[in-house]
Amino acid sequence: MLSILDLFRDDTTAVFQEDVMAHLECSRATAYRYLKSLTESGLLTPTAGGAYVLGSRIIELDRHLRQHDPLMRAARDVMRAVGDELHANLMLCSYYGDKVMCVDRYWPDTSIESSYTRGRPFPMFRGATAKPILANLPPYQLRNLMLWHANEIRSAGLGENWDQFRSNLKRLRSAGAYVSHGEVDRGLLGIGTAIFSPEQKVVGSLVFITSEARTPPERLALLQARIQSAAKQVSQNLHSPRANSSAIGILPSRPRRLKSPAGTDAADAAIARLSKRP
Secondary structure, eight states: OGGGGGGOOTTOSOEEHHHHHHHHTOOHHHHHHHHHHHHHTTSEEEOGGGEEEEOHHHHHHHHHHHHHOHHHHHHHHHHHHHHHHHTOEEEEEEEETTEEEEEEEEOOOTTOOOSOOBTOEEETTSHHHHHHHHTTSOHHHHHHHHHHSHHHHHHTTSOSSHHHHHHHHHHHHHHSSEEEESSSSTTEEEEEEEEEOTTSOEEEEEEEEEESTTOOHHHHHHHHHHHHHHHHHHHHHTTSGGGTGGGGGSOOOOOOOOOOOSOOHHHHHHHHHHHTOO
16 A cells, blocks of 8 residues: 555656556555545545645655654764865765665755755665665675666666676775766766664765866865765764664665566576575
């Protein structure tokens, strides 16, 4: 039922009962029952013509998230202090499934525009927002990503097979900070590094966004060093009672497998074989 919310994307303003039936491959009665439950919870609102849009409960939850999310609370003061000192824009990113998104921004340099806005999801395979997270995922999640998103991984230059993929991510992980050159927005540099929970599991990334043309080598080296120290401070803040570190134990979901046509025994066998590899 909750996967109905996946139907809402940038190009979707409303969904209909027929959309739900096709998405879930369910009967009209089941689609109606699910839509009714989501409406009663405030997650959806019915409109004219049988359409459904996101409900006001979403706004209420977003306000609660902005005030109480432990990752945002741990990073907010750090982002403001570093951003003001260096006059540099920062993004705080989190992830779920196979997507990464900006959850907060501090943007003192308004001359720079980025397509990364709060709440907009992007794939896990491009940019300084995503790759530091990707490089620190556990092996079983990386195996699933390689099996389910092999074409995207090859397109991003991360490897033609599992061994290359694992080797490239190991190199990214060892570097500490990753620098992207126009991978998401042309003309912009991203300098990012990972943020870790008290259990040393990756929960997000902290990223400088700057103009490539206005960032000489010495400035870039400074930003690389400072993003690592800032992310380390955010990780330390997650240990403090003020950040309510117990809540950060609710980690993002595992990578999701895309729907496949019937008769995928070969793919399932490949997954089983790869899962046995060291």
